[in-house]
Amino acid sequence: MASCFVASGGHLVSHGRRGGLPVAARRPPRTLVGGCGCRRAAPRLPPPTASASPPTSPSPPAAAASDVAPEATDAVHFGRWIAADWSNKAQALENPPFWAHIHVVFRPLPWSLLDGISFYAESAYDYMLGNPYKTSVVKVVPTPDGRALEFENYKIKEADEFWLGGHEPELLDGLTADRLIKMPACCNTVYTWDPAERVYRAATRPGKECIIVRQGATTYLDSTAVLSAEGYSPWDLGRDPETDERVWGGAAGPFDFVPEKRFADDVPTGPEA
Template sequence: MTHSTDSYTLAKWLAAEFSNQAQAIENPPLYAHIQVSIRPLPRKLLTGYCLYLEQAYAFMLKKPYRTRVIHILEHKDSILIENYELHKKELFLGGTRDPLILNKISTEHLIKKEGCDMNVEWTGHSFVGTVVPGKSCKVVRNGKTTYLDNSFEVDQNKFISIDRGRDPETDELIWGSIAGPFHFSRIKSFENELIAT
């Protein structure tokens, strides 16, 4: 059984490779086949747990369209996730398939994505994360500035995620899924690379 500040279990459940293949086969017009790989980083990088994320179309795994470092922290009576981009991110592409690459990441490579922290709550059976309120996580897509409307749910079997960009003035959906969340199944676990403290 876990609890609202169990950052180790959250990191353990996120440290995996996920695929939405079943969802993509069931409804190909609305869902591309995507893989999300999240691998633990050395504990010395920052306090708490740090994970490196790559998200890619299944037919282009060597060219992920999203890379991030996520930093999991216990915060009051819940958990906070900080999001970082990587300076010279091209040096670390493929790191989820070759962890030796990840050993080269240092704090000098981390660029904090301001306004993009996520509050994470324990539901009794899963962790649910939502981007902090305030419309301050800015994403520029096709020359238009939007704010990120993002949430996820993870348990020991699945990972559900939705990313959307909305107009800061009207909240109109500008980009992202119109059909609902992506449903990912865990196809490989990296939890053995975490060290519980």
């Protein structure tokens, strides 16, 4: 398993049988944090000193905020949708060779923890909920252009102290900000509102910058998801940075999660009084 948790998608687990990894993996320059990190940008060359270039057409102005639907940047609306114990039981029963029965839980945390809406995210097999294979804290923040939302990812120090906290929230009482390590922004997952379908469509920040070294192979994260009022379908792939071929991740397609329990009423709407 990769040691970088990316919650979107973001639950870095293969669907069913895992394929082999290439023996020799190319390793582009990167800054690694716990097995994942961002590519370093190439050094900028000095500007040319030649004669002035011909005039170019002006760039179109940025879209006004008024053309963005309210749901696109409403963190409370988004938070109430994703706050749940998500299960793919039906999918696992229908095709067990490819799908294990998994729970992905987004348990709301107090506003005061990170000064905003955040969740304890926990992924575990149904038969061993007390031993999750991935945990993290994620915070809902606006994208830099103010037109969508994204997950900031935080690694938890000594995370095993909080295992099962997605199902028994009293176990999270000792979770404080000093136990969290913020992960690289290049691995943030952006959730864009689709007004026609009334769903959030998610993807890793563009640019192939979220680098994950897994079993010796250097890959970039290609994480997508669809979140609706009734379903959550993440799909995480690791791709070769040069060829874009899939190296790890679900060959059978996205997970198909439905909520077993909802925690919408626990999502904070602002600082506690």
